[in-house]
Amino acid sequence: MEKRLKVRQIKDKLFTVVMALFSIAIILPLFFIIFYIVRNGAVEIDWHFITSLPKPVGEIGGISNAIVGTTELIGIATLIAIPIALFTGIYMKEFEKSKLAAVVSSLTDLLQGVPSIVIGIVCYLWIVLPLRSFSLLSGSVALAIMMLPMIIKSTYHSLKLVPDSLKEASLALGTPYYRTVMKVIVPAASSGIITGIILSISRVAGETAPLLFTAFGNPFMNLNITKPVNSLPLLIFNYATSPFSDWQKQAWGASLILIIMVSALNLASKIMEHKWKTTY
Amino acid sequence: MENDILKIENFYAYYGTICILQNINLRFTKNHAISILGPSGCGKTTLLRCINRMHELADDASIKGKILLSGKDIYDTEPMLIRRRIGMVFQKPNPFPTMNIYDNVIAGYKLNSIKLKRSESDKIVEESLIKADLWEQVRDNLYKRGTFLSGGQQQRLCIARALAMKPDILLLDEATASLDPKATSNIEKLINQLKHSITIIVVTHNIAQAARVSDYTAFLYSGELIEFGKTGDLFTIPKDKRTEEYLTGKFG
Amino acid sequence: MNQTEISCKDYRLRNLDEQGSSTTRKETLFRFFLIAAAIISVSIVMGIFVSLLFGSWKSINEFGLNFIWSSTWNPAAKQFGALPFIIGTLSTSFLALLISAPFSFASAIYLSLYLKNGWFSGLLKFSVELLAGIPSIIYGFWGLFVLVPIVRSFEIKLGFIPYGVGVVTASIILAIMIIPFASSMASEVIKLVPQDLKEAGFAMGATRFEVIKNIILPYASGGIFSGILLAFGRAFGETMAVTMVIGNSNIIPKNIFSPANSMASVIANEFTEARGNLYLSSLIEIGLLLFIISFIVNAIGNRIMKKMTVKK
Ligand SMILES: Nc1ncnc2c1ncn2[C@@H]1O[C@H](COP(=O)(O)OP(=O)(O)O)[C@@H](O)[C@H]1O
Ligand SMILES: [Mg+2]
Numbered sequence: 001m002e003k004r005l006k007v008r009q010i011k012d013k014l015f016t017v018v019m020a021l022f023s024i025a026i027i028l029p030l031f032f033i034i035f036y037i038v039r040n041g042a043v044e045i046d047w048h049f050i051t052s053l054p055k056p057v058g059e060i061g062g063i064s065n066a067i068v069g070t071t072e073l074i075g076i077a078t079l080i081a082i083p084i085a086l087f088t089g090i091y092m093k094e095f096e097k098s099k100l101a102a103v104v105s106s107l108t109d110l111l112q113g114v115p116s117i118v119i120g121i122v123c124y125l126w127i128v129l130p131l132r133s134f135s136l137l138s139g140s141v142a143l144a145i146m147m148l149p150m151i152i153k154s155t156y157h158s159l160k161l162v163p164d165s166l167k168e169a170s171l172a173l174g175t176p177y178y179r180t181v182m183k184v185i186v187p188a189a190s191s192g193i194i195t196g197i198i199l200s201i202s203r204v205a206g207e208t209a210p211l212l213f214t215a216f217g218n219p220f221m222n223l224n225i226t227k228p229v230n231s232l233p234l235l236i237f238n239y240a241t242s243p244f245s246d247w248q249k250q251a252w253g254a255s256l257i258l259i260i261m262v263s264a265l266n267l268a269s270k271i272m273e274h275k276w277k278t279t280y
Numbered sequence: 281m282e283n284d285i286l287k288i289e290n291f292y293a294y295y296g297t298i299c300i301l302q303n304i305n306l307r308f309t310k311n312h313a314i315s316i317l318g319p320s321g322c323g324k325t326t327l328l329r330c331i332n333r334m335h336e337l338a339d340d341a342s343i344k345g346k347i348l349l350s351g352k353d354i355y356d357t358e359p360m361l362i363r364r365r366i367g368m369v370f371q372k373p374n375p376f377p378t379m380n381i382y383d384n385v386i387a388g389y390k391l392n393s394i395k396l397k398r399s400e401s402d403k404i405v406e407e408s409l410i411k412a413d414l415w416e417q418v419r420d421n422l423y424k425r426g427t428f429l430s431g432g433q434q435q436r437l438c439i440a441r442a443l444a445m446k447p448d449i450l451l452l453d454e455a456t457a458s459l460d461p462k463a464t465s466n467i468e469k470l471i472n473q474l475k476h477s478i479t480i481i482v483v484t485h486n487i488a489q490a491a492r493v494s495d496y497t498a499f500l501y502s503g504e505l506i507e508f509g510k511t512g513d514l515f516t517i518p519k520d521k522r523t524e525e526y527l528t529g530k531f532g
Numbered sequence: 533m534n535q536t537e538i539s540c541k542d543y544r545l546r547n548l549d550e551q552g553s554s555t556t557r558k559e560t561l562f563r564f565f566l567i568a569a570a571i572i573s574v575s576i577v578m579g580i581f582v583s584l585l586f587g588s589w590k591s592i593n594e595f596g597l598n599f600i601w602s603s604t605w606n607p608a609a610k611q612f613g614a615l616p617f618i619i620g621t622l623s624t625s626f627l628a629l630l631i632s633a634p635f636s637f638a639s640a641i642y643l644s645l646y647l648k649n650g651w652f653s654g655l656l657k658f659s660v661e662l663l664a665g666i667p668s669i670i671y672g673f674w675g676l677f678v679l680v681p682i683v684r685s686f687e688i689k690l691g692f693i694p695y696g697v698g699v700v701t702a703s704i705i706l707a708i709m710i711i712p713f714a715s716s717m718a719s720e721v722i723k724l725v726p727q728d729l730k731e732a733g734f735a736m737g738a739t740r741f742e743v744i745k746n747i748i749l750p751y752a753s754g755g756i757f758s759g760i761l762l763a764f765g766r767a768f769g770e771t772m773a774v775t776m777v778i779g780n781s782n783i784i785p786k787n788i789f790s791p792a793n794s795m796a797s798v799i800a801n802e803f804t805e806a807r808g809n810l811y812l813s814s815l816i817e818i819g820l821l822l823f824i825i826s827f828i829v830n831a832i833g834n835r836i837m838k839k840m841t842v843k844k
Contacts, residue, residue, distance in 0.1 A: 012739035016646070022638030026715070027659045029708045033666065033674050087569030094566065097339075104570050106831075107577040113830035114580065114823055115769025117796045121803070121819040122580045125587055145576060152573065165374040169438070172334060173388040173445060174364030176555045178562035183391055187378045206667020209771035209796070213803050233669040237772065240673045248677075255670050266665050278377045279427050360555065 034259075040249070041256025049253055054219050054235075057244045063254050065221045066235040070261075072136055072223070073215060073231055074201055077143035082197065085148050089155025089193075090181060104152075112149035119145050120210035128214060134228040139215025143207060147200040154196020158189035163280050191276040195269045202265030206258060208233035232258045285310040285448060285479050286331070291345035293323070293330050295338065300326045302503045304345070308449075308496075313475040315482040315490035315511070318500035319526065324483040327500065328451045331481070332366040333359040349448070364388065367442030368451040372458050373434035375426035375441070382422040384437055385409060388445040404444050412440035413470050432463025439470065449479045456489065468493050487527060491515055499523045581823060588817030590810055599817060605782040605798075607806070612814035614821065616784045620792035623699050623785065624774060625767040628706035629714075629760060636711050636763075640718030641744060664712035672776035675705040680777060683789075692789040697779035700788045705773045714763040721755030722748060724840050758836035765829040769822055771796040795822055 048062055055061030088108075092101045119142050127138035162185050170180040186193070208231075211217075216228040217238060232254050239251035286308040293301040301323045308314050316324050329335040330343060333354060347354050354362045375384050385405045389396055396404070405422070409415035414436040418429070426437050435455055442450055452471070456464040471480055471493045484490050490497050491511060498508045499520075507514060507523045518524040591599060595612060602613025639660065643653055676697075683704075684696035725748050733743040749756070779791020780801055793801075795818045806812045 008739055008742070012741040015741040015744075019638045019642050019646070022635050023642040023656055026635050026639050026663070026711055027656065030659045030663050032678070033670070034662075036674055036678055037670065084569050084572050087566050088573040091566040091570040095570075100567070100570055100574070104573055107574055109834055110827055110830055111577050111580075113765050113769075113826045115771065115796055115826060117769070117771045117799050118580070118584070118819045118823050118826075121587070121799065121816055122583050124803070125583050125816075126579075145580075148573060148576065163374070165370060165372055166376065168334065168337075168370060169374040169376065169441075170387075170391060171337065172332060172363055172368040172370075173391060173441070174360045174362075175388070175391040176360055176559055178559055179391055179393075181562070184376060184378075188376070190378070202665065206669060208667070208669045209800060212800055216804070233667060233772075236669050236673055237776075240676060241776065251673060255673060258667060259670065262665055262667060263662070266661070280377050358555075 037252060037255050037259060040252035041254075044249055044253025045256060049250070050257075053221060057246060060246075061250075063232070063235055063250065063257070065218065066230045066232045066254065067257070068221060068223075069136075069215070069218070069229040070205065070231040070233075070258075072229060073139050073143055073211070074205055076136065076140035076225070077147060077204065078197070078201060080140060080144035081147040081151055081200070084144075085151035086155055086186075086193070088148075089152045089159065090186070092152070092156045093159040094181065108149040108152050111145070112153075115209075116142075116146060116207055117209040117212075120213055123210065124213045131226060133226060134214060134216030135226045136215060136222065136229040137225045139211045139229060139231070142210035142214045143204045146204050146207065146210060147197075150200035150203065151193075151196050154199070155189070155193050158192025158196070159185060161192065161280075162188045166280070188278055188280070191272055191278055194276075195272040198265055198269040198272065202262050202269065205262050205265065206233055208237050212237075232261075283310045284308065285350060287346075287348040287351075288331075289346040289348065291330070291347060292343060293326050293335060294340075294342045294344075296340040300503055301330070304505050306498060306505065306508060308479060308481065310479055311476060312495040313471055313480040313482060313493050314496045314498065315484055315494035316498045316500055317484060317487065317490050317526070320485060321502075322500045323503045324485075324500055325453055328368065328453050328481065328483055331449070332368050332451060333362050334368065364392075364445050365447050366449045366451060367445055367447035369435070369438050369442055369453065369455045371454040373431055373438050375429070375434050375437050377425070377427045379426060380423045381418050381426050381429075381437060384426040385440050385444050387441055408440040408444040411443050411474065412436045413466065413473075414440055430463070432459050432466060435459060435463070435467060436470070439467075443474075443478075447478070449481065450474070452480065452482045454483055454485070456484075456486075464489075499526065501526070584816060584820040584823055588813050588820045590813035591817040594810060595814075599814070600821075603784055607802075607808075607811050610808070610810055612810070614795065614814075614818055616782055617793050617795040617798050617818060618821075619784050620699070620778065621768050621794040621796070623788070623792070624702045624706055624778065624794055625764055627699065627703035627788065628710060628767050629764055631703060631707035632711045632714050632763070633760075635707075636714035636718050639711075639715045640722055643715075644719050644722045645740065645744070645748075660712045660715055663708070668709060668770060668773045671705050671709055672773035675701060675773060675777040679704060687789055690789075692787070695779055695789065695791050697777050698789050698791045699778065699785050702774045702778040702792075702794070703788070705777055706767050706770060709770065709773060710763050710767050713766050714759065717759035717762060718756070720837075721752045721759050721840070724755055725751045754836055755840045758833040758840075761829055762833040762837075765826055765833060768794075768829075769796055769826055771800050775800045 050062060050067065051064050052062030053065055054063065088104060092104055095101050123138045123142040127141060128134055166184055166188055167180055170184040211231055211234055215231055215234065217234040218228045218230045222229045236251045236254050236258065239247040242248065284307045288304050288306040291301060291304040292299060304327065316327060318324050326335060331347060335341050335343065336359065349365065376387055379387060382405055383390060385408050386401050389401065406415060409418065414433060417433060426434065429437060456467050459467065468489060471482065474480060482493060494511050496509065497511045497514045499506045499514065501522050506520045507518060514523065515527060518527060591612060599612065599614055600618065601615060603615040604611045604613050605616060639656060643656060679701055680696040683701045684694045687694040729747055729751065730743055733747045774794050775797040778794060778797055780793050780797060781791040782793050782798065785792035799815050799818055803815050806815055
């Protein structure tokens, strides 16, 4: 009996150690990746790198067009996604029992699982073919479609947390239904909704696949919505797979900037979530 | 009867096919406090919600009969107008969490996009808070969130919010149920003050509270109005056996 | 004093809407907007499917089911068979799942049963979240410059042709990428096991290992299956990281060290250069296949997860 207990305890200890080791092992690649990017990227980044345009191989250029392009893509995508996603989320909450809400719910789950490259194909068919040109617009629409399910879900879940008593309080003051929703319920859920929006931006900021045949990339600065545009992930892809070591080095710099951008957005969403929480 | 501000005539309320209120007939005199008494689930909340047309917010809700406010059927009017004239305070305090105290009080105007001059709205906020007996406690913190107040203070904030609309009738649905004894007695005092200038309908299942605050009492039992009369009369010589049983604690 | 009209004391409260247009009209408009948004969202998803179907019509017509079984992908000869890519996708995804499984499982167990709080669990959670936030292009880039040389040196030692790129490299990168998702999935699943069930186990004197083995795993088996399915759903559609390290070879890989191509990668590589309608249509059909697989995998996975949640 004694001996069996010993064996059991040893087994337990062993298991604990193995679990701990495996858990620690997950942190390793993270450190590796961050280490490489910071080490190789930091030396590339200076004012010139951020503010000048790419130059031909041999000359030292920058990535300003990609930084601006990513900002444009994200900005337009957010403008497209927010109204559709916000209202869809409100619809799902307010008409929870309707058939359409059930359909929306399962299709949003589905959309979230669709590989991003597929969304790239579709935006090529929808926008690039008719306009006969790769474009900022098509890239933005692709990113917007990717943002939709995330914002719809976070909106819906934040709205669900708002107690019904607030709706009643507002209606009991004689407030029409639409104002009750827009001025009481949505503001009460706003911290969750905004967190979701920021998180969705940080997710799509690093997307490459849906931009390959929509935004396409562009060595020049572009502010025209119907013309191709560069983005940080596209630039990293093109430079990293190029045979020129100068460009490869610049790709490390661009990667560092992209990671900082994405992490800052993630952090912002975390801060939103904790600090700005509405207490009911 | 000029003084009857609210008349309920042959009134029925339903959820789906279930009849919650049956053939209710009641008259409420202006500027008095009336309490509606009855065991849990007897339909008190439903009756209140019918009076300011909140009942119909449920998908399967329906009604039959008439409720007359100053002689006019409230079911012939825009529900929004009725709700502005008949304020309601709920069981659980529900100040708007995103608004400060000032905005909470003036919320009825803000939410309805009614533009007020700053001086006007200042006046309404001050008056309403004074009436709700909250002014002294919050006058220096008007721009703090309403949710930081204590439960009793939050409830008085909700009363002030309702009073700011200058309603004809104020409905209180077990407004003290979630409060401690001290806050409860403060709200009861408040009702006794307010009832001289506004008609107050108080739902409660606290018999003693009904006795303390109301001039008239209605006793509701499983959706039916069993008895209605002056509070003193109903409590001392109840006409119906069920009323007597309820008042002496035999059920409910 | 007799009021016969319904009127508010403040005249402004009488007007339902200061702006003039009636409230009911705005109310209707508001509902219309809500429904319109919902319909737009639905149509986007339907539109994706319909567009893919139309886009791949030529290829479906030309090759039929052969598209899936044929292993020749030869644009010059207008021969398009997706089997090499299907095998590339399946092998990298399964291998990635296999590699990531112990890590995600261990971290989930560790986080939810051993260390609920404390600095190490904080660090672990933070790392997992950071990992999840790193864009896939950066995984691919890092894989190409750091992992590929390492794999190459292994291949030399083991006597394989030292490509460096190939199925195994792609699988490792994929595994690192899906660990955060798989780990949070596993945590969800473990959370679904009722607390009293676990406590009953401990109360009987079982060690933690025994509770995990005899109570948690059997109870959570459905959840684990759906977690694996959903993690697979993540892995098989991943494009950039895989594209950069898989080798982009359009033939069926001979072994796990061979270069190959995945469905997503071949689209990424060849879409903009595809000349001719049939070529493009075939690539779109691969996209359609990805869409359909993601539909099936997510539908089944989510259904099981929902059922588990309800059961609890
Ligand atoms: N939304 C609803 N749908 C269906 N039945 C309801 C609903 N709300 C309340 N009821 C039923 O109506 C009856 C009266 O409820 P209520 O008016 O809340 O009682 P009270 O306030 O007196 O406790 C109860 O039997 C309750 O179950
Ligand atoms: Mg009640």
